Amino acid sequence: MTRSDSSLRRSLGVRDAVVIGLGSMIGAGVFAALGPAARAAGPALPLGLAVAAVVAYCNADSSARLAARYPQSGGTYVYGRERLGPFWGYLAGWAFVVGKTASCAAMALTVGAYVWPGQAHAVAVAAVVALTAVNYRGVQKSAWLTRVIVAVVLAVLASVVVVCLGSDASDAGRLGLSRSSGAAGGVLEAAGLLFFAFAGYARIATLGEEVRDPARTIPRAIPLALGITLVVYACVALSVLSVLGPTGLGRAAAPLADAVRAAGVPGLVPVVRAGAAVASLGSLLALILGVSRTALAMARDRYLPGALAAVHPRFRVPHRAELAVGAVVAVLAATVDVRGAIGFSSFGVLAYYAVANASAWTLEGAPLSRVVPVVGLLGCATLAFALPWVSVIVGAGVLAVGAAAYGVRRWAAA
Template sequence: MAETPAGAGQPRLERRLGLTDAVVIGLGSMIGAGVFSALTPAAVAAGSGLLLGLGLAAVVAYCNATSSARLAARYPASGGTYVYGRERLGPFWGYLAGWSFVVGKTASCAAMALTVGTYVWPGHQREVAVAAVVALTALNYTGVRKAAWLTRAIVAVVLLVLIAVVMAGLTSGQAQAARLAITPDAGVSGVLQAAGLLFFAFAGYARIATLGEEVRDPARTIPRAIPIALGVTLVVYAAVAATALAVLGPQRLAASAAPLAEAVGAAGMPALAPVVRAGAAIAALGSLLALILGVSRTTLAMARDRYLPPALAAVHPRFTVPHRAEVAVGVVVSALVLTTDLRGAIGFSSFGVLVYYAIANASAWTLSPGEGRPPLAVPVLGLAGCVALAFSLPPVSVLSGSAVLAAGAVLYGTRRVPRRR
């Protein structure tokens, strides 16, 4: 008897997103709070070598993006690497990718929500964070196109703020003096750690792939949208990082709590600092919106295969969104925001994301040329890069990430054994 495909016969999501919507969702996921917050820890790890780390992170991200795009064209369904790993490597590897994504990105959701609260109302950040989670969960509940339109507006605002930062730095005499002091002053380990931290800011292009079931003509749209979004993000990040280094210098950048706001002040335009702070809050809001969107779709895919409660696989009859999965994600994130300090969760999230993309590259490696496999060097380099960056992260992040992945593997085993019997 032929085996019924996973998720067969269940309600499907409606294809509403075009190329522009997919690119904007990817930009909203990447050009977010990371560019406002990741530069400081990267400078601590690598000094001015953070620019090398940025380049390395971009190379790994490009390989991941190419592998993900080819796989998404082959398997245009919600779930991203959870689906690719399951179909190409086996159920366990798909499950491990989905587990890494859902757990890591749920922590990222809470971190982004707290970032919004910190910038909007210091001292009451938890209350603001919960309000942001509730509002964005409600928005996603009413339809994915509304989320895409809000993301488009957020991306426009953040890009304008970042352009203002770059222009302020370029016209500053402070930048001319500081630029002379910039030299690559970090060893290989520092550059690798900076790349691992900065990779966190690139990781949003997976959101395009996880929305594969809602994209029109996914075989054509997704492979075009991912490289476009990644290329724009790399140009923006490189310009902003070079400006911050030129204006502040590596030592001052490493010590700054709000590097871009401090950079415009040092460039002689302190009036721009409140605008930059507002842009940071908006950027974190955009990242939170896209994160909730992506985590709920992977939750939907895993619930369809009964690795998560099957009730989470429900699709709303009117709005055609995974409404129960979205509400569940919103509830869990709100609980984390109220009860947990998630500063250390950023490192864990980076570890989980790198494991997720390692599985994506391994899956792409198994494609045949007729199935649209990228040049073999792409998944090989992407897999090796993900492993190297994951284990270059701080030891606490590596240990906590490995422990959570092991717990997921144990959970998988306990759910599979009774079914085999």
């Protein structure tokens, strides 16, 4: 049987899919999000992490069930279209592409901030160009590079945990936990910030046409990647809290670097900074991969320019979509502020998963199987509106623009 020229190559097994998910989640978030989350939740930071993990698990379970039913590129764009109707699929795809494009810019700027702070924007653009070239050569090369990045980042994080837990400063940090308290609103805001770092398992679902036996591979890979990430994040958060305490962690611009310095091992600071840069590169690599696949699916349905649906005849990747995404991200990385990009991206990601949970709720199954999507949907809505109001207003406005564009297209086609 001959393969269609528009088909992608199924080359990824469970291990590769898990690694891509880990590369998306264990990235810049664990280096950058702990400080803002601690400012919001104080000593209740672990509770915020637990809330984020519960919502992420619900989203992962819904995504895995849907991916097994619809093993196609596009993720929730496809699920919403098939289960809820074309508009909801389009809205999910719009939220993902726009939100994650902003997230790509944020990750690129994080690389620049750690590698060369004085030329952060220039380094960010160079990183986008380099990783777009890697993705262009084929998804298997991306998986190989992601495996290397994940190994380096896990080694750095393990060093941070060992140094912090073995330090005399850890006792003072633990004492600080009993002198502060976090309000419920702060816990939810912290959960929203930390959820941003968990959200990478969507990248596994968006690769539905490039994994072997997707009906079995994707449902196995998503919870595995999420479970490993939760364990890593919990170990890092507790160890850094034990050294800096909630107040010190909340004030830290580079929490993990400050923690190893406070633990009495300043020589490890450059290693941590290098690890942060590598982690950001891993996140950026997987983000460009996922956004381009969703753009491919939307282009196939003519919600984006049809030229983006082209698949390279040799490398079997959506090369025009990858180049277009890379170009937009490079422009953003040269011009935007990283904090604004992250805030907007968080709102878009939560809107995307809200559609995923609503789609999973429509699947046939036992009544208990509908509880998880309901919890996930309510969790996404709660965390989205717990974000700073600027992020909520801008995010809702961009979603409204996308909805209006959909309406205009339908009206013109009528």
